[in-house]
Structure formats: C-alpha cells, structure tokens
Amino acid sequence: MEKHQKRYFLTEEEIPTQWYNIQADMVNKPLPPINPATKQPLKVEDLYPVFAEELCRQELDQEHAWIDIPEEVRDMYKYYRSTPLVRAYGLEKALGTPAHIYFKNESVSPVGSHKLNSALAQAYYCKQQGITNVTTETGAGQWGAALSYAAKAFGLEAAVYQVKISYNQKPYRRSIMQTYGAQVTASPSMSTRAGKDILTRDPNNQGSLGTAISEAIELALNTPNCRYTLGSVLSHVTLHQTIIGLEAEKQMQKAGEYPDIVIGCFGGGSNFGGISFPFMRHNIKEGRTTRFIAAEPASCPKLTRGVFQYDFGDVAGYTPLLPMYTLGHNFMPANIHAGGLRYHGAGVIVSQLLKDGMMEAVDIRQLESFEAGMLFSRAEGIIPAPESCHAIAAAIQEAKKCIATGEEKVILFNLSGHGLIDMAAYDQYLSGSLQDYVVTDEDVQRNISQLEKVL
Numbered sequence: 001m002e003k004h005q006k007r008y009f010l011t012e013e014e015i016p017t018q019w020y021n022i023q024a025d026m027v028n029k030p031l032p033p034i035n036p037a038t039k040q041p042l043k044v045e046d047l048y049p050v051f052a053e054e055l056c057r058q059e060l061d062q063e064h065a066w067i068d069i070p071e072e073v074r075d076m077y078k079y080y081r082s083t084p085l086v087r088a089y090g091l092e093k094a095l096g097t098p099a100h101i102y103f104k105n106e107s108v109s110p111v112g113s114h115k116l117n118s119a120l121a122q123a124y125y126c127k128q129q130g131i132t133n134v135t136t137e138t139g140a141g142q143w144g145a146a147l148s149y150a151a152k153a154f155g156l157e158a159a160v161y162q163v164k165i166s167y168n169q170k171p172y173r174r175s176i177m178q179t180y181g182a183q184v185t186a187s188p189s190m191s192t193r194a195g196k197d198i199l200t201r202d203p204n205n206q207g208s209l210g211t212a213i214s215e216a217i218e219l220a221l222n223t224p225n226c227r228y229t230l231g232s233v234l235s236h237v238t239l240h241q242t243i244i245g246l247e248a249e250k251q252m253q254k255a256g257e258y259p260d261i262v263i264g265c266f267g268g269g270s271n272f273g274g275i276s277f278p279f280m281r282h283n284i285k286e287g288r289t290t291r292f293i294a295a296e297p298a299s300c301p302k303l304t305r306g307v308f309q310y311d312f313g314d315v316a317g318y319t320p321l322l323p324m325y326t327l328g329h330n331f332m333p334a335n336i337h338a339g340g341l342r343y344h345g346a347g348v349i350v351s352q353l354l355k356d357g358m359m360e361a362v363d364i365r366q367l368e369s370f371e372a373g374m375l376f377s378r379a380e381g382i383i384p385a386p387e388s389c390h391a392i393a394a395a396i397q398e399a400k401k402c403i404a405t406g407e408e409k410v411i412l413f414n415l416s417g418h419g420l421i422d423m424a425a426y427d428q429y430l431s432g433s434l435q436d437y438v439v440t441d442e443d444v445q446r447n448i449s450q451l452e453k454v455l
C-alpha cells in the first residue's frame with residue numbers, strides 16, 4: 001500500500017513548559033491600547049475589573065519572551081496534547097503536488113477546536129485569584145463550549161451569553177455547553193441592563209456578538225468574584241495558543257523538515273498567531289525567510305482590505321481602543337458558515353506584524369473554502385470546521401504553485417477544528433445552495449469613513 005498519513009507526536013516530557021510572547025522580540029512593538037474615556041494609554045490596572053489580573057499583565061507584557069505554563073494547566077493539556085502533526089500524503093497525492101504538506105491537528109481536543117488551549121489557562125488564572133464565576137459570549141458556540149469545559153475542570157461557574165439567532169438555530173453547541181454544566185442565556189436577555197434596553201426597543205432582536213459581549217461584561221462587573229473571558233483577538237489569548245507552534249516546531253524536527261510557509265485561518269488571530277509566532281521568532285532573530293499567511297474570508301477582509309487604525313473591539317464601543325487592521329466596529333459581515341471568522345478587526349500583534357511586512361494575508365471565498373474542505377475530507381478523513389477550510393484553501397493555492405515550478409516547498413497549516421457539528425453547512429454546499437459573499441468597495445469605504453470620529 002502507498003504511504004498515506006504519517007503522524008508525529010511528542011512525549012509528555014517534550015510538551016512545552018512555556019508559552020512564547022512574541023511582543024518581547026518584535027522590532028516595532030504594538031502601539032498601546034487607549035482608554036476611550038481619558039484618551040490615555042491603558043494601564044494594566046484599568047483591566048483588573050474585567051479580566052483575571054495575571055491575564056491583564058500578560059496582555060500588556062512586552063518584556064518577557066517566555067512565560068511559564070502553570071503545572072495545573074499543563075496537566076490539563078496532557079489530556080489531549082501533544083496534538084498530532086500530520087504529513088498529508090493523501091492531500092499531496094490528490095493535488096499531484098511536489099510540495100510537502102503538513103497540518104497540526106487541533107481538532108482532537110475534547111471540544112473539537114484549538115480554543116481549549118486558552119480557555120484552560122484563563123479558567124486557571126481566575127481560580128488561582130479566588131474568582132468563582134466566569135462569563136463570556138459566544139456566537140456559533142466554539143468558544144462557549146471550550147470555556148464551559150475549562151470552567152468545570154477548574155471548579156468555576158460559567159455563564160455564557162449566546163447570540164439569540166445561534167441559540168435557536170444551532171442547538172447542539174448550546175447543549176454541549178449545558179452538558180458541561182454552563183448556564184447558557186440567549187442574548188439579548190432581560191438579565192442585564194444592556195439586554196433590557198435592546199429588548200424594550202426591539203422585542204424581536206435576534207442579537208449579535210456585540211450585544212452578547214456587552215451583556216457578558218456587564219454581568220462580570222456586577223457580580224462579586226466574577227470575571228469576563230474572551231476567546232480570540234487579545235494578546236494573552238494568542239500567547240496561550242503558541243503551544244500549537246511550539247509543539248509543531250519540535251514535531252517538524254522529528255520529521256526532519258522546517259516549514260517554508262506557515263498558514264492559519266484568521267478570525268481575530270489566535271490560532272494563526274499560535275502556529276506562526278514560534279516559527280516567526282527565527283525570522284526575527286536568525287533571519288530565516290519562512291512566509292506566514294493568514295487566510296481570511298472574502299466576506300470579512302480586514303487584513304487584505306481594511307485600514308490600520310485605532311478602533312473599538314466591539315460593536316457597542318465598550319472595549320479599549322485598539323490599534324489594528326479593521327473594517328470598522330460597526331461592520332456587519334455576511335452570514336457565512338465560518339462564524340468564527342466573522343469579526344471586524346485583527347489582534348494588535350498581528351496588525352503590527354502585517355504593517356511591518358512580517359506576514360501576508362489572503363482572502364478566500366466561501367465556495368472555494370468548502371471545495372478545499374471537501375477535497376481534504378476525502379484525502380485525509382477529517383471533516384474540517386468551516387473556519388479551518390480557509391487555511392486548507394490557502395495551503396492548496398500554495399501547493400498548486402509548486403506544481404508549476406516543481407519546487408518541493410514545505411507547507412504547514414493549522415487545522416483549527418473539526419466540522420462535525422457544522423454539517424448543516426456542508427449540507428448546503430452539497431445541495432448547491434451555498435453562495436459567495438464578497439464585500440463591495442463601497443461597503444468597506446462607508447464603514448471606514450465612519451471610523452475617523454473615534455480618535
């Protein structure tokens with residue numbers, strides 16, 4: 001039989017003991033977040049009412065390149081880590097490419113995505129500080145599921161605000177969160193002032209991530225011993241995700257290769273940064289020339305078509321002002337199936353790196369992403385999450401270029417999650433009813449022009 005997959009693992013001892021904080025090594029550091037009330041750079045203490053203190057320090061740490069992973073978190077990582085690094089011989093053969101394609105399979109976590117890597121860390125630091133309750137928001141439910149399990153693992157109560165339309169249309173992730181013991185509320189709800197305000201004005205409001213964020217923050221601020229958590233965008237979230245790239249680096253060594261190209265799909269940047277930054281440090285420090293490609297949806301193209309500017313992280317304007325590539329915080333992305341990529345902005349680290357030419361971005365249309373997902377499923381046996389399909393599509397684009405040039409490039413991409421709870425999306429693709437959504441220049445311009453007033 002022909003070679004199909006080959007998988008590389010680490011022993012428990014080889015699982016990394018530290019996360020990598022690229023901020024310490026960046027030539028141009030990210031600009032500081034701004035407190036919208038004072039227009040002054042945010043101080044660590046400003047964040048204490050919202051997040052666990054250790055997470056606030058990690059968020060703004062531009063000094064320490066290596067941060068110890070607490071033993072309790074590493075013990076939980078061992079439940080599913082190391083995750084496999086896979087040489088995708090099946091996909092190479094299906095494409096007829098001389099490229100060597102590898103993927104890091106984060107879909108093997110108990111909740112089916114990379115998000116647990118940060119959820120466990122955030123729950124741990126809350127617990128350590130004596131916090132008893134955590135809140136968050138979730139759209140499609142990947143982050144809510146990860147936080148619900150992490151909260152249970154560390155003995156915390158979790159309250160999740162799920163965007164009402166997903167709560168009703170995608171009941172399985174809601175049941176997953178409830179199975180782990182979380183309290184799940186459809187947002188907008190009557191349990192917060194923000195929710196009441198909206199429902200009084202518009203009783204049939206179906207909710208949005210922005211509204212759910214407002215409700216989760218409000219509950220955290222008004223409940224004793226409670227903090228808010230976030231699953232993407234912020235620098236401390238990406239820090240925790242570097243476990244992906246640090247493992248992959250060791251596993252690539254076992255395979256006797258080093259990547260020429262590293263690819264991740266891009267929502268707020270945590271899985272992309274997670275797989276990329278450990279390799280990027282060799283570009284920064286040793287002059288390596290690995291290319292890093294963030295794959296975003298054509299319906300929400302903040303990296304390829306947005307502007308670099310201070311903007312709010314949420315629709316309502318509750319968060320600090322962040323220096324980032326953005327389409328404007330009031331940008332309403334089309335309702336594509338890759339729910340985890342429907343975010344208007346990019347994390348501040350990735351934004352600075354893109355501005356400095358340390359990485360590239362590519363936008364992928366919805367139909368191309370599902371074509372890639374279909375090909376990958378049949379070649380490698382894993383049905384990828386709609387988000388992950390974007391990374392696969394970008395990897396396929398690069399692998400096809402190698403057919404033309406005959407180069408045996410080494411391509412590594414992150415498989416951020418599996419799609420087994422997203423089969424309704426595949427169903428639509430298979431029945432031919434799925435569409436492409438590409439934003440018009442007018443849409444981009446209109447939102448960006450409204451941004452000027454912010455700062």
Ligand SMILES: *Cc1c(COP(=O)(O)O)cnc(C)c1O
Binds near residue numbers: 272416
């Ligand atoms: C949330 C999510 C993403 C996008 O978030 P990032 O912070 O950009 O990584 C990608 N893939 C999956 C499976 C997700 O759940």
